[in-house]
Every structure is written in structure tokens, then in C-alpha cells.
Amino acid sequence: MPTKIKILPPELVNKIAAGEVVERPVSVVKELVENSIDAEATDISVEIKYGGLKYIRVVDNGCGIDKEDVGLAFTHHATSKISSFAELSRILTLGFRGEALPSIALVSQVEVVTKPRSFSPSPLSFPYPTDPSKDEGEEDAARTAPTNSPSPQSSPIKGEEGASRPLPTGVQLKIEGGRIKSISEIGAPEGTSITVRELFYNTPARRKFLKSPNSETRQIIERITTFALAFPQISFKLKVDGKEVLNLQKADGLKQRIGQIFGSQILKQILELDCDYDVVQIKGFLGKPEIAKASRAELYLFVNQRNIFSKALYHAIVTGYKDLLPRGKFPWGIVYLSLPPDTVDVNVHPAKKEVRFSNEKQMYEFLYSAVYKTLNTGLVMPIYTDLKERIVTSDTETHGDASLQIREGSPGYFTEKDKIQSFQQEFLAEVFKGMKVSPIKEKKAGEPAAGVANLWQLSNMYILAQVKGSLVVMDQHAAHERVLYEEAVRNLTIEKASSQHLLFPIVTELSPSEFMTFEENDELINKLGFEVKPFGGRSILISGVPPLPKIQNGEVFLKDILVDLEERLKAGGEKVKSVAASFACKGAIKAGDKLSLEEMNSLFDQLFATKEPYSCPHGRPTLIRIPIEELNKRFERS
Ligand SMILES: Nc1ncnc2c1ncn2[C@@H]1O[C@H](COP(=O)(O)OP(=O)(O)OP(=O)(O)O)[C@@H](O)[C@H]1O
Ligand SMILES: [Mg+2]
Numbered sequence: 001m002p003t004k005i006k007i008l009p010p011e012l013v014n015k016i017a018a019g020e021v022v023e024r025p026v027s028v029v030k031e032l033v034e035n036s037i038d039a040e041a042t043d044i045s046v047e048i049k050y051g052g053l054k055y056i057r058v059v060d061n062g063c064g065i066d067k068e069d070v071g072l073a074f075t076h077h078a079t080s081k082i083s084s085f086a087e088l089s090r091i092l093t094l095g096f097r098g099e100a101l102p103s104i105a106l107v108s109q110v111e112v113v114t115k116p117r118s119f120s121p122s123p124l125s126f127p128y129p130t131d132p133s134k135d136e137g138e139e140d141a142a143r144t145a146p147t148n149s150p151s152p153q154s155s156p157i158k159g160e161e162g163a164s165r166p167l168p169t170g171v172q173l174k175i176e177g178g179r180i181k182s183i184s185e186i187g188a189p190e191g192t193s194i195t196v197r198e199l200f201y202n203t204p205a206r207r208k209f210l211k212s213p214n215s216e217t218r219q220i221i222e223r224i225t226t227f228a229l230a231f232p233q234i235s236f237k238l239k240v241d242g243k244e245v246l247n248l249q250k251a252d253g254l255k256q257r258i259g260q261i262f263g264s265q266i267l268k269q270i271l272e273l274d275c276d277y278d279v280v281q282i283k284g285f286l287g288k289p290e291i292a293k294a295s296r297a298e299l300y301l302f303v304n305q306r307n308i309f310s311k312a313l314y315h316a317i318v319t320g321y322k323d324l325l326p327r328g329k330f331p332w333g334i335v336y337l338s339l340p341p342d343t344v345d346v347n348v349h350p351a352k353k354e355v356r357f358s359n360e361k362q363m364y365e366f367l368y369s370a371v372y373k374t375l376n377t378g379l380v381m382p383i384y385t386d387l388k389e390r391i392v393t394s395d396t397e398t399h400g401d402a403s404l405q406i407r408e409g410s411p412g413y414f415t416e417k418d419k420i421q422s423f424q425q426e427f428l429a430e431v432f433k434g435m436k437v438s439p440i441k442e443k444k445a446g447e448p449a450a451g452v453a454n455l456w457q458l459s460n461m462y463i464l465a466q467v468k469g470s471l472v473v474m475d476q477h478a479a480h481e482r483v484l485y486e487e488a489v490r491n492l493t494i495e496k497a498s499s500q501h502l503l504f505p506i507v508t509e510l511s512p513s514e515f516m517t518f519e520e521n522d523e524l525i526n527k528l529g530f531e532v533k534p535f536g537g538r539s540i541l542i543s544g545v546p547p548l549p550k551i552q553n554g555e556v557f558l559k560d561i562l563v564d565l566e567e568r569l570k571a572g573g574e575k576v577k578s579v580a581a582s583f584a585c586k587g588a589i590k591a592g593d594k595l596s597l598e599e600m601n602s603l604f605d606q607l608f609a610t611k612e613p614y615s616c617p618h619g620r621p622t623l624i625r626i627p628i629e630e631l632n633k634r635f636e637r638s
Contacts, residue, residue, distance in 0.1 A: 003065070003066065006078065007075060007098070012085055020351075021103040022107060025056060025219075028052065029048070029220050031095075031104065032056070032104075033227055036192070041062035042250065045060075048220055048241075053200070053210070058193070064115045065116065073112075075098075075102060077099065078098045081093045089345075092341055102178065107199060109174075109177075110175045112193070113170055113171070117191070170188025177202050228246075229254070230307060235248060254283075271375065272374070275373065280337060280339045282370040286333045286335075286371060286374055289321070289326065293329060293332055294328075294329065299330055299335075302334075304338060308352075308355050320367070320369070320372040321371065324614065344357050345358075461477075475591075475616075479607045479616070482615070483606045489577070498547065499531050500529075500545055502554065507539055510559070512538065513566055514538075514563065515540075524576065525558070529546030529547065530554075564582040
């Protein structure tokens with residue numbers, strides 16, 4: 001980063017998003033830490049007292065500020081980070097306005113101690129002097145400063161008989177209410193320490209609007225945590241009222257940093273997000289549904305390492321989870337978007353909380369698709385949620401099918417086959433693990449050699465299995481519907497289904513509306529595996545039907561499809577999707593159908609060969625998982 005500070009020309013100043021920079025203590029912490037990060041610091045220590053209102057100190061081992069520039073740093077619109085409008089559009093630093101330090105200095109008492117990094121240590125160095133102005137009980141900025149090598153003991157005072165004038169060292173500047181009080185040379189380690197005392201001392205009205213010190217402290221802890229997630233390679237320390245509350249060593253990547261912050265237990269409950277869409281890379285981690293949160297507080301979004309708020313992108317993430325999340329819950333997640341700086345405008349919000357993308361719709365779709373793909377390649381499925389909620393949501397078999405529309409419009413709709421297959425195998429291996437039931441049918445080539453698992457049918461409706469210490473419950477109708485739906489879409493668009501010839505073809509008469517629906521969709525209906533043609537008047541001749549296990553009467557099946565299809569088309573459904581959905585709905589195993597062990601096994605197999613095993617075409621879950629912890633809780637085992 002260039003370190004020379006210059007005042008921005010007025011025409012550029014006018015283009016910078018104006019507004020309040022310092023609203024509360026956390027804004028000061030944010031601005032100071034951002035400066036330390038921009039200064040390429042690798043160690044940052046923050047200390048606050050009384051919610052930051054009395055005292056905030058940020059110490060870094062960054063590039064430091066040149067002696068002649070220190071005063072300038074507190075001048076409005078003075079920055080070393082940009083100098084032209086063109087640079088504003090490709091900004092990679094967190095700061096660029098030259099507004100933070102002067103704004104902070106206006107409403108507090110600031111002390112800066114800084115020394116540029118380039119200084120080479122004197123061989124005759126000895127401990128630097130302490131700052132005589134320091135408050136009682138406060139640590140000396142110089143002594144506590146994290147240091148790079150060379151050692152902090154670089155006070156450049158010559159030996160006894162050498163020249164008595166000290167070599168240039170650090171510089172200390174004191175500024176109160178925006179006015180410079182003193183500037184002097186001082187021994188200091190490389191880097192910068194900025195102390196802000198008595199925030200809003202000269203604007204008491206502003207102080208009144210602040211929350212309690214505890215609440216301000218919480219916001220500061222949260223802010224440092226957020227920085228720590230964006231910059232795992234930086235060590236962060238935070239002391240609150242003399243007590244260390246965070247001590248994060250430099251981490252070897254985000255995963256390690258997540259472990260440091262949230263505890264290593266969480267690492268088993270998150271999935272890696274890593275998708276590349278040419279100009280945009282999406283990385284990070286997503287929480288499995290079992291760690292879903294009651295609020296959005298643990299969903300962190302970063303754009304080029306800047307933490308931002310974006311309603312649209314949060315929505316993209318939540319939508320990517322679909323039915324995996326219990327109702328009213330939000331995902332846990334740390335999501336980084338990296339994109340060329342000229343495709344994102346960071347100069348839209350005075351506190352830089354929001355950004356504007358040159359193509360927000362595309363960004364939405366990329367993110368949605370990345371989340372969706374990630375969740376569909378891991379061992380993830382909807383988890384058990386409060387039964388009452390399920391009952392309310394279970395009656396959603398409507399024809400409007402909003403969830404389908406999102407899915408179809410998204411680039412992630414076609415999930416990579418390989419990933420699906422490897423996931424399917426992993427899941428099946430779990431389901432069929434260690435089951436000692438002899439194979440009951442010969443496997444054809446390409447079929448997963450899974451064996452036969454112990455599965456149970458409950459109320460001729462649900463199939464129960466054990467997976468990874470959890471109880472998995474499959475809704476037999478919803479699951480089969482998903483299987484048939486995907487099969488039908490394939491048959492309607494790629495390859496006509498095979499048909500089972502009837503020994504005795506059936507002639508049947510349709511109602512006027514059934515006949516109309518038949519005429520309009522006759523070709524598609526034949527692709528489903530029916531062999532059917534008009535037979536004069538409203539009569540049709542059925543000579544073949546799709547080979548479905550539970551369908552006894554091909555004539556009734558076809559009529560059911562036609563009635564259902566008419567409804568879907570009336571509701572504005574797209575043709576192929578509607579035909580497939582009607583076929584799946586009417587052809588699927590029903591609640592109440594008794595299944596053999598072999599049929600249950602085959603249903604598991606087939607469901608996990610689909611692209612979207614977790615929901616039926618109406619968006620209802622096909623499977624839920626009840627973790628063993630949930631059972632323990634119910635049985636009041638601690
Ligand atoms: N910790 C630091 N280490 C090194 N230089 C710093 C540090 N803090 C501030 N500076 C210098 O002081 C200048 C002014 O800082 P200030 O935060 O006011 O503006 P900025 O970071 O350039 O822009 P913004 O107002 O958007 O934060 C910076 O451009 C930088 O050169
Ligand atoms: Mg700044």
C-alpha cells in the first residue's frame with residue numbers, strides 16, 4: 001500500500017459517499033482496525049474500557065505513518081489509499097475516504113504513536129522510554145505493541161560517548177476535539193498505536209443515544225470477530241476492562257480460525273463452500289441444518305474481504321437451503337465473494353456497510369447456486385423440527401409450486417452428476433452399513449451394490465432407517481414422487497419411456513375437459529410410457545401403460561393424470577413440468593401402501609439417484625433426520 005498521505009482534490013471528495021462516520025464506539029474500533037489491516041499489520045490488539053466510551057486503543061505492527069504525515073492523517077479527505085477517481089473504482093483497501101481519523105479526532109481525545117516499518121534497528125539499542133502522559137492502569141502503547149522482527153527494542157539512542165541526539169524514532173501526536181495539542185518524537189516499536197479517550201466528550205447529546213456500555217462492548221466483540229473471520233492470517237487480541245476476551249493466533253486458513261472462534265466442535269457441522277464462476281469465486285463454510293440459528297447474526301458475508309450487509313444476498317443463501325432449514329431459522333455461514341474490484345462499488349454507504357454490484361441479479365444466482373450445490377453434495381437433509389410446525393406445513397401439495405420456479409431459473413438446477421453419485425454412494429453405504437441380510441435380487445451392472453438394509457415401515461406411510469447415529473424418516477409417497485418426477489422429465493425431454501403392452505387394449509370414453517387435455521398433451525402422454533390414441537368421438541384406445549409397480553388399472557391412472565394436469569395447466573404451470581408432476585403425483589406409491597423390504601430398499605436406492613433427493617416436486621421434504629441428540633433430549637438424558 002502506498003504510504004504517502006495526500007489531500008484528495010475537491011472534485012473527488014464530492015464523489016465520495018458522505019455521512020456520519022462515527023456513530024458509536026464500535027464505529028471507532030471498526031475504522032481503526034480497518035486502518036491497521038490496510039497498513040498490512042499481522043498483529044492487531046484492541047483494548048476498550050467502559051464500552052469504548054472511556055478508552056479505545058488499537059495497536060498494530062503495520063507500515064506505520066511517516067513523521068511528516070501524521071498531522072495530515074487527521075485532516076479531512078487526506079488519504080494514502082487513492083488519489084484519483086479511476087482508483088476509486090478499483091479499490092482493494094478497506095479505507096479510501098480519508099475521513100475516519102479526522103472524524104474520530106473531532107469528538108474525542110486522540111493519541112497516536114507511530115513508527116514506519118522501514119526503520120532499521122540500531123545495534124546499540126536498549127529499551128525505549130515510556131510515555132510519561134499515560135494514564136494510570138493503562139498499558140503503555142509502546143510496550144504492548146505487537147511487533148514484527150526486528151525486535152521492538154530499537155530505540156535509536158547512541159552509546160554514551162556517541163552523539164547525544166537521538167536518531168529519528170517514532171512520533172507521538174496528541175489531538176483533542178480536532179485540534180493538535182502536541183507532537184513529539186518518542187521511542188516506539190514499528191507500527192501504530194492509536195488511543196481514543198472520552199469519546200463524544202464534547203458532544204454530550206450524542207452520548208445520550210448510546211446503549212449501555214455492555215451492549216457497546218458486545219458490538220465491539222462482534223466486530224473484531226468479524227474482522228478475524230475475514231483475515232485469518234492476522235492475529236487479533238481484545239481486552240475489555242482489563243480482561244482478555246479474545247486471543248486469536250494467526251490461523252492457517254479460515255477453517256482453523258472458525259475453530260478458534262466457535263470451538264472445534266463446529267467443524268463437524270459445517271460444509272466447505274468452494275465454487276468458481278469465472279469472474280466470481282465463492283468460498284467459505286455453511287452450517288448444516290442442525291446448527292441453524294434463530295437470527296441472521298451468524299451469517300457472515302464478505303465481498304473482497306469487506307463485511308457487508310445485503311438483503312438480496314442473504315436471501316440467496318437462505319433460498320439455497322430450501323427445505324433443509326427448520327421454519328423461521330437462519331443458516332450459520334461464512335461466505336466470501338471475491339470479484340474484480342471494478343464490478344463492485346464500495347462507495348455507496350458512508351459507513352461502507354453496503355456495496356453495489358454491477359450485476360446483482362447474477363450475483364444472486366451464483367450465490368444461490370453455490371449454496372444449493374454445496375448442500376446437495378454433503379450428507380445433509382432436513383432435520384426434525386417441532387412437530388407442530390410440520391403439521392402446519394405438510395399440507396402444501398398445491399399446484400402453484402413456487403419452489404420449482406426458483407430451481408428452474410437457477411444455474412445450479414443441473415447439479416454435477418459425479419458429485420451426486422459420490423454423495424449417493426456415501427449415503428447408501430451408511431444406510432446399508434453392516435446389514436447382514438442376504439441379497440434378495442441380483443444387481444444389474446451400474447446399480448449400487450448396497451445389499452439390503454434393515455428398514456421399517458411405519459403406518460404404511462413412513463420408512464425408518466438409521467444413518468450416522470440418526471433416525472432417518474422417509475415419506476414414501478413424497479420420495480417416490482420425486483423419483484417419478486425426475487424420471488418423467490427425462491422421458492419427456494430426452495428419451496421416451498418404455499411401455500408395458502396390454503394384452504387386451506382398452507377403449508374408454510373421456511369427459512369433454514379430459515378429452516381436451518388429452519388432445520392438447522397427447523404427444524407428451526405417450527412419452528410417459530402410455531400407448532394411447534383417439535378412437536372416435538371422445539373415446540381413446542389404450543394399448544400400453546407405463547410399468548409402475550402399484551398401478552393396477554391403466555385406464556383410471558390415465559384419467560387421474562388428465563384431471564390433475566388440467567388443474568396444473570389452469571394454474572399456469574409449464575407443460576413439461578406439469579405433465580411430469582401429474583404423472584409423479586398419481587403414479588407414486590401412496591400413504592397406506594404396504595411395502596416389502598425389497599421395495600423399501602429400492603426406494604432408498606432410487607431416491608438417492610435423483611438430483612434433488614430432499615424434496616418432492618411440490619417442495620415438501622422427502623426425508624427428515626432426527627439426530628440422536630434430539631432423542632436424548634426427549635428422553636431427558638443429559
Ligand atoms: N494504523 C495505521 N497504520 C498506517 N497508516 C495509517 C494507520 N491509520 C491511518 N493511517 C494513515 O492515515 C490515513 C488516514 O486514515 P483515515 O482512516 O482517516 O482514512 P483512510 O483510511 O484513507 O480512508 P477512510 O476514511 O475510508 O477510512 C490513511 O490513508 C493512512 O495513510
Ligand atoms: Mg481508514
